[in-house]
Amino acid sequence: MLNTIQTDPLTCRSKDLPTALRSSALNGPFEGRAAVEGRIPDWLRGRLIRTAPAVFDLDDWHADHWFDALGMLYSFEIGGDGTVHWMQRLLECEFNRSILRGSNELGAFGTRSRRSVMQRVFHPTARSTDNANVNIRPNGRHWIAMTETERQLTIDPHSLKTAAEVRFTDALPSELLVGAHPHDDSERKELINIGVHYGARSGLIVFSQAYGSTARREIGRVPLRRVPYVHSFAITRTKIVLILAPYDLRPASLLWSKRPISEHYRWSPENGTRIVVMDRGSGKCAEHQGPPFFFFHTVNAFDLDHGAIRLELLAYADASVIRQGMLMSDIRRDGLPFLTPNLRRITVDPNRADFRMETVGPAVGFEFPMIHYARANGRPHRYVWGSDLSRLVRLDTTTDDATNRSLDDVTFGEPVFVAHPEAIEEDDGVLLTVGSSSVTQGSEMTIWDARTLDILARITVPIAIPLGFHGGFESR
Ligand SMILES: [Fe+2]
Structure with missing residues (x-):
């Protein structure tokens, strides 16, 4: 057993944080048996594991950006008898250990490091963080926790302890900022992901990785003059769809800098948004240019006739949501950002240099899109679900009818x-x-x-779990 709760688990050094970001992670690890109200479906057995930015403030350190809080893992395991065991543990990683001992030499997305002048002279760019607080997904016996750097962690799902750092065994550039939204092709038993390499010859590399393998195979690459922030991408049965919003950095500005990487990005709407469609077999690319928008998450994509594709994503008018909206100073003052992008339906025709885009809504603004992935990813889908932090949203994409439900006192993602x-x-x-x-x-x-949005069960725990980003469920 881990620690039982001996101290006040809600102890929090950040009194001015929104309720949804409070965390007990610093006092843990904790575990226990959850209280179940309602009925858990008999067929629902397995484990939910999620990661989240959790610790925003220490006595002598503060996260300046939502993405940079010390990561935390938590799980809900539904046993064969329908009981639920929960666990919470601060992520075991170099970044967290470094911050907790008063040092801070690794890079972060939006928080300044404490690299000395000499460190900056000998290492012009900061070493990447391993604070894998963005996503976690199963991979064989273990789970892989991810952030948006070349560093990923292998997590033991039973204890939530870090088993090891992932060591890639391939010839791709070692400094490759690997995405935290890999796609899973269960037919080919491989993951597909992207990595951004910046330097004298910057590029976005698309690669596949057989289940359980640490060797990545390059599918293709897109040379980049400016390096955009690319949080996710989409795949169809035949194509990889890369969306390059005009929120980008010039790599030279990072050299010797003490400022975090987020301060080097610029919103340049005059450049518009590029969509690059890459053939999954040959890696050959076709580019299409359109109006500027910013996005975090694609919903899905699929092939149409004659080589065209349909893409759905959640778009913001500009990048202010990540620039100002997620700075902790703004969150403390104004609360959580409005995560209500609009669903955009995009058609890319291989015979045109542009792309067509329509906006669904605006009545259906939500984030964190979810589809019936195993069945529908890369294929036409009908339903998408999401959250705007106060409401659960269900959208029927054949009619564009949306329904939603909320919980009176709970903020969820x-x-x-x-x-x-x-x-x-x-x-x-x-x-x-x-x-x-x-x-x-x-x-x-x-x-x-998922059909009616009726609540089937509420599983309560006596700890504060902050709003985070992503995770997964493994059935058994
Ligand atoms: Fe994400």
Whole structure:
């Protein structure tokens, strides 16, 4: 057993943080048996694991950007008898250890490092962080925790301890900023991901990786003069779809700098947004130019006739959500940012230099898109679910009708879809959300019927789990 809760788990040095970002992670690790209200479906057995930025303030260190808080892992394991065991542990990584002992030499997205002049002279750019607080997904016996650098961590799902840092065994550049939203091709038993390499010859590299392998195979690459922030991408059965928003940096500005990487990005709407469609077999690329927008998450993409593709993503008018909206000074003053991008439906025709785009909404602004991934990724889909932090949203993309539900006192993010094992319809399954309560001071995992958005069960725990970004569920 880990620590039982002996001290006040809600002890928090950040009194002015929004309730949704409070965390007990610093006092842990914790674990226990959760209280279950309602009925967990008999077929729903397995483990939800998520990662989150959790510790924003120490006595002598403060995260300046949401992305830079010390990472934390937590899990909800639904056992065979329907009981739920939960666990929370501060991420075991070099970044967290360094910050906790008063040092801070690794780079971060939006928080200044404490690199000395000499360190900057001999190492013109900071070493990358391993604070893998963006996403975590299963990979064989272990799970892989990810951030947006070349560093990933192998996590033991039973203890949430770090087993090792991932060591890639291939010839790709060692300083490759690897994305935190890999795609999973279960037919080919491989992951597909992107990596940004910046330097004298910057580029975006697309690669595949067989399940369990540490050797990546390059599929193709896109040379870059300016290096855009690319948080996610899409795949179809035949293509890889890269969206390059005009929020980019010039690599030379990073040299010898003490400023975090986020301060080197510029929003340049005059450059518009580029969509690069790469053939999955040959790596050959075609480029298409369109109006500027910013985005974090694609929803899906699929092939149309005659080589065209349809792409759906959640777009913001500009990059202010990541520049000002996620700075901790702004969050302390104004609260959490409005994460209500609009669904954009984009058609890319191989015979045109531009792309066509329509906006669905504006009544359906939400983030953290979720589809029935195993069935629909890369293929036409009907349903997408998401959250705007206060509401769970379900959108029928054939009619563009949206429904939503909320919990009175709980702020939650990404809904994780778990399909019924014998699902016939695309929406036959449940959604799992996790959020902290402003009333009980604890947190809960909520189980929703994905079709009706009715609440099936509320699983409560006596710890503060801050709003995070991504995670996954492994059935058993
Ligand atoms: Fe994300």
